[in-house]
Amino acid sequence: MFLPKKIIEEKIISFLKEDAGLGDLTTALLIPPDVIVEAKVVAKESGVIAGMEETLILLETLGLEAEAMVSDGEEIRKGKVLLKIRGNAQTLLTVERTMLNLLSRMSGIATATKRLVNKLKKAGFGTKVASTRKTAPGLAYFDKKAVKVSGGDTHRLHLDDMILIKDNHIAITGSISKAVKEARERVSFSKKIEVEVSNVKEVVEAVKAGADIILLDNFSPEQVEKAIKVLKKEGLRMKILIEASGKITEKNILEYASKGVDIISLGELTHSIKSLDLSLEIERQ
Amino acid sequence: MFLPKKIIEEKIISFLKEDAGLGDLTTALLIPPDVIVEAKVVAKESGVIAGMEETLILLETLGLEAEAMVSDGEEIRKGKVLLKIRGNAQTLLTVERTMLNLLSRMSGIATATKRLVNKLKKAGFGTKVASTRKTAPGLAYFDKKAVKVSGGDTHRLHLDDMILIKDNHIAITGSISKAVKEARERVSFSKKIEVEVSNVKEVVEAVKAGADIILLDNFSPEQVEKAIKVLKKEGLRMKILIEASGKITEKNILEYASKGVDIISLGELTHSIKSLDLSLEIERQ
Amino acid sequence: MFLPKKIIEEKIISFLKEDAGLGDLTTALLIPPDVIVEAKVVAKESGVIAGMEETLILLETLGLEAEAMVSDGEEIRKGKVLLKIRGNAQTLLTVERTMLNLLSRMSGIATATKRLVNKLKKAGFGTKVASTRKTAPGLAYFDKKAVKVSGGDTHRLHLDDMILIKDNHIAITGSISKAVKEARERVSFSKKIEVEVSNVKEVVEAVKAGADIILLDNFSPEQVEKAIKVLKKEGLRMKILIEASGKITEKNILEYASKGVDIISLGELTHSIKSLDLSLEIERQ
Amino acid sequence: MFLPKKIIEEKIISFLKEDAGLGDLTTALLIPPDVIVEAKVVAKESGVIAGMEETLILLETLGLEAEAMVSDGEEIRKGKVLLKIRGNAQTLLTVERTMLNLLSRMSGIATATKRLVNKLKKAGFGTKVASTRKTAPGLAYFDKKAVKVSGGDTHRLHLDDMILIKDNHIAITGSISKAVKEARERVSFSKKIEVEVSNVKEVVEAVKAGADIILLDNFSPEQVEKAIKVLKKEGLRMKILIEASGKITEKNILEYASKGVDIISLGELTHSIKSLDLSLEIERQ
């Protein structure tokens, strides 16, 4: 997800504008324009860092010098100094909250993602942990990027990405077979087609119709097991990727993985966040 | 926080644009342009609803008819139908995720806020539960609105709101007294001045310097008690409002409230979210 | 490529704003505000129509009534009335040029695309005709949509679409095998991987490395033939899609198709346009 | 058409944003962040360059060093190195297509314009070659600029430019005389008034009514000749400029010029483009 700085800058500055309103009054009242300070961002709890690249762009854009002490994707301990900053005090105080909100949120997402990625890896599974489109509104780039730096899969970035045929599409089209066939006929060659299914019978129908990926929606581990068994029996398992989604949590993720799915996706990675606790400590020069 | 529909519409449509990219390909491939559907949004868990006003504006803007079955701020049970929608299937399928992301997030914030508000109310305290500026970047309006509909206090909306003199401002200015005095001299008459303090001595200094509100930062309940005792002794308690912040959780909130603070603010109300689980069920007409 | 009207409207209105400047002076000087006119858009030459959906949105947004007499993708003869419009004369005269510029350009693209699509179809080939990212700057949605309505393939919509490993990526990575392997390891499961190759040896390397699609760049028909022969011999042909690009024109397209490629892409579909000649005829009511 | 870099930058970056989506995935997967490359843009065919100024702004804005080897308006031969670039590989690969799309399109317009300008010049005519408002939607600045660097006339830039009274305005106003008189009365002194006419009788009426410029719409060369003869006879020729438009092509342009018109305008200069074939060649450092 490489974007030139100029584009990221524009997104981030819009966050600052919202928070600044017509200006930081407290800072204007109390801080002389020419004060230079040094500051550091410190982790108040352990976790994984994401958003450092974006933070550096934000600070640089505002004319503040910044040096990152950790990289995106790095696991850090409580107390770690993440970032050193030097520059105009008015500017730094004005951007403080916007900067921390972004870095904390993205690091919170990265921390949760990494926990699941590591859990699967330690248990010896190659299963991918994927996010969904259940991001905070307007924050898809940042939420997906945070998932990515922790080794998670970004899944669809927007609606013009891969084809994902869901229950509602199937209902209106008439059947899974018909939906997959029609989609395949009309879709660009550059796109994969994934089909959401709700039972084992549909799994086979979708694969036979030519889907590239099957999304097992709200399957129990047992249903997953059965679906894969049937596919193997029919010699269809190698032709497709299998994603499981719904009802999967940190608790039961290993059980799902053990059934042999390729991808496990969880909406909560991006819709239910625990921000990583970070703080800015300023020292006057 | 009343905003004309036109302004809210613009904010929300920007969310949809991000998610849509160059278009919903799956829907374009499979759904004929003239299909009309009826649908409903159903709560998959109990909670408090926020974002209904914004959701109605979004749907109406896109030409979909919508009827809200609950109002913002209302507590609902799992299974409750929140919203009925009727209109073009392509449009509805394209907006589905953006709509649910917004409504789920805002309802998640409202649910968490209400839990604390109710806890204090049931225990007989008049203490206000306030959010902070620790919102998701770019979502201040929506996060604050969600807090508000559950009876929470929005606190500062942006940096041009109330004056809030924090440790860094004090460090650069020299002292609390000096900072408050300078701020008072230069600030608009229309603004309150709040001062963040870190110990009891500073509380008294801030009040005597003329602060309107004192923010007890990371005080233990015992420190809070002591601070208030001292203020009462000096006859200063009635002149000011007292806000406590930092280290306060759902567990110890009653203990803090019992010490007599006026406001308790929690960053987690907006920076650490558990979205309310909602789903859209579509029926073809 | 379905987008809600609201989003398309915003794109199109920005075109009108550029052309309008501070206003249509001639119209303001000469046309009374309350004149209602009827008008029609007529084809001055035969071709295929695209942009009708967008044109209807533009007119409706401005409060003009419009009725399309043809649909996007339809082949029409010179003299055909494409669209009937009724409404405020000032508004219609102001939007005339923007409307025709859009409809003519998109129809020009659709006409050229259809000619190639039909040529292949008539010759009995199933080969897809694809556009590239060589669109006019800022017009990707409209250029791709025009290709699509004529049965062309949109190929990648933007850089966050399918992975396309080109010569420069390979040069920096070291080798085709290494590039494909690294990409596969890190890419989302939802993406296909295409590799651009410049000779037959690379074709095999790319397929063996696991590419989903091979882009034969600037191959002569003979080279294409040889590449496919080799792939068949090694039993690899069915595992992949083959795209040919570069040096292909309307003249030699059948020759390329006859060699058995799946997709033929041509930059000129969108970078070198002949707009379809259309005109607006207004009648006063 | 001088615009400060900051304004041009904003227009061009919007093109890049459209193409980039949430980021260049291929580049992010395969190119390390710190690779520096040198590259050059090479002409694959002969033509006239336009868009170099805009290209340099684009590259500089993204932090890439660039040195132009040719200037806007310069005629170049196939094989010519137009531009040398040095900088971050990820950034360059991401911007490659947007840069080439802009430079190729503008150079294509400049090449076609120059061909006509030179043709007239060589034949000894002082007639101006003008573009129209038939540009690609949203690209007026770029299309007009490309015409200009080749010595073409930009004609009206937008609708708040010169007054141009067309058939529809005349029809609603009642007559040419009435339209010109009303326009003259109400228009700013800073504007010229041009009138579109469809026969010789109208030419005289328009000139007598006080038009500054007459647009002969779809006149045959013979009609043009007759119109000018009549004007001369009435001693009106020197009072006005004469523009011919419609049905004029590269083939018959000299014939029109020979009849003595001052300006010949052609919509195809900007609505029907053949982009100049350019390519970017990257070398790793």
Add this chain to the structure above:
Amino acid sequence: MFLPKKIIEEKIISFLKEDAGLGDLTTALLIPPDVIVEAKVVAKESGVIAGMEETLILLETLGLEAEAMVSDGEEIRKGKVLLKIRGNAQTLLTVERTMLNLLSRMSGIATATKRLVNKLKKAGFGTKVASTRKTAPGLAYFDKKAVKVSGGDTHRLHLDDMILIKDNHIAITGSISKAVKEARERVSFSKKIEVEVSNVKEVVEAVKAGADIILLDNFSPEQVEKAIKVLKKEGLRMKILIEASGKITEKNILEYASKGVDIISLGELTHSIKSLDLSLEIERQ
């Protein structure tokens, strides 16, 4: 200056957004969402109305019904009801100030313009009163429109309008003759050329060089008289328009007009404003 409503709407809504911030808190606290009110805008002083068209668009966009009792350009007396409004109370209270700010400012400009226009007309002069580019930043459309509705001349709308060669251009180019000649050679046929001169000698030079309009900058009435006399003597007066600017006020405008200039322009029409006093009176229904 006709612009479609959609474009004006966008400009005006941006004003409302600035004023609204995150919302009208007072209104949200006190006014129930379903209150319908009737209101009227009343003139607290006499003057000329401008901005009514824009005000109606603003109100309509927000869903408020509005009926104008006067038209733009109309002279009204103190006490006159200008506008009747009916609709949602929250919305009306939120937009009240933005609406009045726009209507008062534009009417203030129209009132001042009309005073001068009438003064010249009553004295029997045909001299035009023109504004300059000295508008409030960002408000060119509104300021110029207000001048226009009172019969003033809008002069250049932006820098891509007529050519205006000023002292600084002449200084860098070398001489008036050289500047006019070079401009004439390169400029589009659609543009007039005006030259700013500072003494009588330059007037003649500019006219002979081929300027369309001469701007007498900071000339005394006597200098104006002399300049025109010289031009007449040389038989050049009829070939050009003469504009006087600088040092001209309501007091001496007739004296300048009496010397025979065609246009008198005054920066103060748009840079120094006295808003017309208007108020909104609301009645609950």
Add this chain to the structure above:
Amino acid sequence: MFLPKKIIEEKIISFLKEDAGLGDLTTALLIPPDVIVEAKVVAKESGVIAGMEETLILLETLGLEAEAMVSDGEEIRKGKVLLKIRGNAQTLLTVERTMLNLLSRMSGIATATKRLVNKLKKAGFGTKVASTRKTAPGLAYFDKKAVKVSGGDTHRLHLDDMILIKDNHIAITGSISKAVKEARERVSFSKKIEVEVSNVKEVVEAVKAGADIILLDNFSPEQVEKAIKVLKKEGLRMKILIEASGKITEKNILEYASKGVDIISLGELTHSIKSLDLSLEIERQ
């Protein structure tokens, strides 16, 4: 009102874009691209400077070197050189008018504000001079900033600032007491509540209901006197701030101040402007 440069830059560049249109044609025709000039901004009349900070940002953003010879808020004499500029001639000529429009307007506001502030100060009153929300549409930041640098009070910045209960709110709510009570109950603790009253009786009602500030609307000096007397008698004067507004001018401001109000607000500070006369003098290097 401190805002980071990046945010101010964006606002100011939008002004330049409006004025530039598709470019400064005169400058493009006559000024070579590589001319470097030195220039200075000179005051043509005495006054107070505001907008210097914004002007420096504008010039720097465009790549022009600038050195301010005075600071915002400084009183200067006619003839004073305010600013020295060095850089590209094309750029400077293009930005000249936008720069002067901004600096002249803000300085005009600052000059008028300072006159009142000084008048009160010299007369020995501590009364604050406040602006209102009657700014030019879209220019709230700049208008308020200009008031501020001259020691004026910015009053409410937007509608999400302090609560200000006006006659219309009271009419709909039912009574002052009810309105204040309801507002107090629901409002954030961070906001003050001001109430607009129209007679002495309402003053007392508002204070007793718990308002923080009373706005005496259109009171005569005698009514003000009486209101304050009554408040003192009831021992309520010290509990509140008193603002007077309406009918107050430079002439009678001392009389109002003498009655003991805390704040005097005047809409004319920002709605009726006399720009400070400034000019740019360019010298070729």
